[in-house]
Amino acid sequence: MADIKSFIKKRASFKAKLTQFSSYLNIVQSCEKLSEVQLIEIEHRLSTFESLYEKYDILQTELEEAVDDPSEQYTEREEFEKQYYSLVATARHLIGMARKHLSRDAAFGVESGTSHTHKHTSVRLPKIDLPKFSGSYHDWLExxxxxxxxxxxxxxxxxxxxxxxxxxxxxxxxxxxxxxxxFRSDNYDAAWKLLCSRYDNKRLLVNNHVQAIFSVQNITKESSKSLRHIVDTTNKNLRALFTLGQPVQHWDTLIIYIMVNKLDQVTNREWEEYRNSLSEPPTLDIFINFISNRADLLETLEESRSLKSKTEHQQMNNHSKSKTFSLTCEPSSSKSVSCPVCKDNHFLFQCEQFRNLSVQAKLKKAQSSNVCLNCLRPGHTAQKCKLGHCKYCPEKHNTLLHTDNDSNSNQNIVLSASHHTASKVVLLSTALVGVTDAEGRPHTARVLLDNGSTANFVSEDFCRKLRIPTYFVASRVKGINNQSSDCSQGCTLSLNSLNEDFEVELDCHVIAKVSSSVPSTYIDTHNICLPSNIVLADPRFYTPSSIDILVGAEVFWGIIGMNRISLGKNMPTLLESKLGWLITGVVHQPNNFSNNSSSFMLTDDLRLGLNRFWELDSISSKHKLTYEERSCEQIFVETTYRDTDGRNVGQVSECHSCS
Structure with missing residues (x-):
């Protein structure tokens, strides 16, 4: 309890100091104008007063912790802080206003102190700004x-x-x-002496001003501005050197030589001609006078040239405005546009009837209508048309008139082909890979690796399944016998190996169908001995299946590895790859397998032609077996197998019908 009373007495002392400072500020506020001494006194009182709060805060905190119910103490703190911050703000406001008045009076004293004898109350002289100095020796003297x-x-x-x-x-x-x-008055002399002792270094000042004369930038092209700059820089540094006690009046020849080397070629030649006309060596004043006269001449020429250019520009603007007016007035008297197809009020390329015609019909109609074949507007020919060429080729015709024969700019893509006879089948390099769709879900795709293709392809069905975006391409796919088809869509896929850590991004052309089933017929794998310690890239290589993606030579050789395993004569070969082991090569098949062939030419015309050929002249390849033949074949399949050495092992059975 005694501690609480002691804390309250100490707090009363702080409140008394608060009241004293408030009374002092009231007295200061009653003064019309504060002197420099009063300003310093306020600053010191404020500094002492601001340190009071820290002591009060410690005391008040201890008091709040000592009592059981501190709510009353919180109110005391709030009242004290409210009065404290109000007095601090008032004091700082008074200091700011006093400084402003003193600075204004001092500036007025500077302006009026320069002349005590002449007073012109009707003329207000401009304010003299204080000089600025950042530490450069070159600016110190000024x-x-x-x-x-x-x-x-x-x-x-x-x-x-x-x-x-x-x-x-x-x-x-x-x-x-x-x-x-x-910040005290007795420190001004010390500050000025420190500054002078640092920068009043005669040797460094002389070096800086001499260096400034040597460092004047060379003039590359004559101009009044460059010539005046070289004169002003020289005069300024010479005056500074003269102030520093240097005998600059004897440096004329040296300064002239330095400055002449800075002049442009034209001014230098003029100076040499002028100097040759003098009987005595020129002085610096003569040189400066020559450069100044030259600058005056160039300035006059530049102004006249600028005035002439401005006048010509205004005339061109007026001329263009008059031409624009005549052009904008002309259409009011001209005939309205009439479409030559539907006779409606629009151009030919805007006509829906014209757009629905075939390309040959469009071309014929455009030629008969006497319109430009490039923009389909009347009044000029395609050779004089200022609009761009066809979007699909560089020819000067409208995109609506583009035909496949004109597609010279399309990318030509060459594909290889596969073929097999009735006795053998060529296995192509196929593999299963992972592909991610637009939503990040994985899908398995069957790819065909073809180093004879110059591009990559993906089927429309698989592209639609992935729901990935496509973009426009203009490409022509060429195959066997120079057969070709056009491709207008492309997409980007990311393939990843199912067996190794490998991923590659492909730019693919989207086509209706990559190829027919690969392989073209079922492969009997009983005769193919595969090592047990390898992982095939396509485990079901022997089953005819569709191809989702064709990978061309662009990526082919980056996938193929160095190792290979030969499975024997007339047998396929295993190739190591980043997708697993590829099986490729020739496989001999029994003669009773049906004939079939496939070609990666991807042309609808060729496909239709082949279908019609087989429909017109088709002979069934199926042979109806007798009961004995079917029994023999079944016994052969059940009792015959190939051993590890590649030999056929079978059992001899008795024919019941023969016995």
């Missing part, structure tokens, strides 16, 4: 002389304000020199 004239030697400005102006004038590395000095 800053030093300006600051001394405006601020340093002005007795109407006290030292605290001079220090304020000095800090406001310094930037970059220069401001760091006096950064550690406290």
């Amino acid at each position: 800053f030093r002389d300006t600051f001394i004239s405006i601020i340093h030697n002005n007795e109407g400005i006290d030292n605290i304000n001079k220090l304020h102006y000095l800090r406001a004038s310094l930037k970059g590395s220069a401001s760091l020199i006096i950064d550690n000095l406290d």
Whole structure:
């Protein structure tokens, strides 16, 4: 209980200080204008007052923890903080306003102190901005002389304000020199001495100004601006060097030589001609006068040239406006557009009847209508048409008139073919791969690896199954006997191996059907001895199945490996690949297998022609076996097999009908 009373007494002391500071601010606010001393006093009082809150916060926290019900103490804290922050804001506002008034009075003193004898109340002189200095030796002399004239030697400005102006004038590395000095009036002289001792280095100043003369940029093309720049830079640095006590009045020949080497070729030639006309070596004043006159001449020519160009531009604009007016007025008197097919008010290419015609009929109608074959508008020919060419080829005709014979720009794609006779079948390289659809679900696809194809293909059915987006392509697929068909859609697929960590992205052409079933007939695998320790890329290679994707030579050789296994004479070969082991080559079949052939030409015309051929002249290849023949064949299948050495082993059975 005694601790709580002690805390309350201490808190009363803080409240008393709060009341004292409030009374002081009321007195300050009653003053019309604050002096520099009053401003400093407010700043110090505010600094002391701001440190009061930290002590109060510690005491109030201990008091709130000591009592059982701190709600009353929370109210006390809220009232104290409300009054505290209000007084701090009032004090800072007074400091800001006082500084603004003092800065305005000091600036007025600078402007009026330069002339005490002449007063022109009717003329308001422009405000003189303080010079800025960022630490460059090249700018030091100009800053030093300006600051001394405006601020340093002005007795109407006290030292605290001079220090304020000095800090406001310094930037970059220069401001760091006096950064550690406290903001007091007696530190101004120390700050000015530190700055002068750092940058009043005569040797470095001379070196910087001499280097500036040598570093003037060369003039590549004569212009008044470049010539005036070289004159101004030279004069500025020479004046600075003269202020530093350098004998620049004896440097004329050296400065002229340096500056002549900076001139462009035309001005240099003019100067040499002018110098040859002089009987005495030219002085720097003569050189400067020559360059200045040359700059005046170029400036006059540039202005006249600019004025002439502006006048011509205005004339061109006026001329174009008058031409536009005549063109916009002309259609009112011209005839309306009439379609030569339906006689409606639109161009030929907009006519639905014309669009529904065949390509040959469109071409014939366009020629008879005397319209441009490129844009299908009247009034000019295709040779003079300014619009673009056909979208499918570079020929100068409309896309509606495009025929397959004109598709020279289409990509030609060559396919290989497969063939087998009745006694042997050629196995093609097939494999099962994983493909992801548009929604990320995996699918298994059967691919055909064909190094004789220059492109990749996917069937429309499988593409529709994957629901992947397609894009437009203009390609022509060519096969056996130069048969061809057009392909207008493409898509992008991502294939991954089912047996190894391998994935490849393919750009495929979408076609109606990649090929017929592969292989074209069922393969008897009893005669094919496959090693037991390999994984086939297509485990059911012997069963005729459809092909979903054809992989061309673009990817083929990146899939094939180095190892191969030969299964014997007249037997297929195993090839190692990243999709598994591929089985390819010739397989001999019994003669009773049906004849069939397949070709990857992908042309509808050829397919229809073959169908008609087989329909007109078809002979059944089936032979009706007798009972004895069927019995013999069944016994052969049941009792005959091939051993590990490749020999046929069978049992001899007795024919019951013969006995």
